[in-house]
Amino acid sequence: MVSPNTDLSYDSKIEGNVVPTTLDSAINWIRNNSMWPMPMGLACCAIELMASGGSRFDIARFGAEVMRFSPRQADCMIVAGTVTYKMAPQVRRIYDQMAAPKWVIAMGACASTGGMYRSYATLQGVDRIIPVDVYVSGCPPRPEALLDALLKLQKKVGQERSASRLLTA
Numbered sequence: 001m002v003s004p005n006t007d008l009s010y011d012s013k014i015e016g017n018v019v020p021t022t023l024d025s026a027i028n029w030i031r032n033n034s035m036w037p038m039p040m041g042l043a044c045c046a047i048e049l050m051a052s053g054g055s056r057f058d059i060a061r062f063g064a065e066v067m068r069f070s071p072r073q074a075d076c077m078i079v080a081g082t083v084t085y086k087m088a089p090q091v092r093r094i095y096d097q098m099a100a101p102k103w104v105i106a107m108g109a110c111a112s113t114g115g116m117y118r119s120y121a122t123l124q125g126v127d128r129i130i131p132v133d134v135y136v137s138g139c140p141p142r143p144e145a146l147l148d149a150l151l152k153l154q155k156k157v158g159q160e161r162s163a164s165r166l167l168t169a
């Protein structure tokens, strides 16, 4: 029998619990279900980020509840809030200290574009200093929007050529 999931298949003729798959699929499955976010809470959006960890929204359902406050233990930076020029070097430094592979979610209008702050003090989008994988619109975005971004990120990671990158690293 062949599973409709093209990443995994099961052959009943093989004795025991054997599931053939590709190395990419296995690595990506592991990474997708064990993302450890680095909560970069800079302003009001961070309150919504905190709410996503509560029982009402329960980010644990997606394997991403282990918020790490050490960049070396995190692989998914969630930039939640207004990035000022004063904070920008710190955001970049923390991103640099995160272990690879790493991903970034820009949560909210401020982190994505500067939002309503068209001022000399505000960075007009965190993608000016670090690469962003998923942008979340809204001011503030609700926790459901962050969970949707997480699902989008998991879909993106699921398509990465992880095995070949590991072998050439």
Ligand code: SF4
Pocket (backbone or CB within 6 Å): 043, 044, 045, 046, 080, 081, 082, 108, 109, 110, 111, 115, 138, 139, 140, 141
């Ligand atoms: S997008 Fe809105 S809620 Fe989020 S940090 Fe900016 S002003 Fe605050």
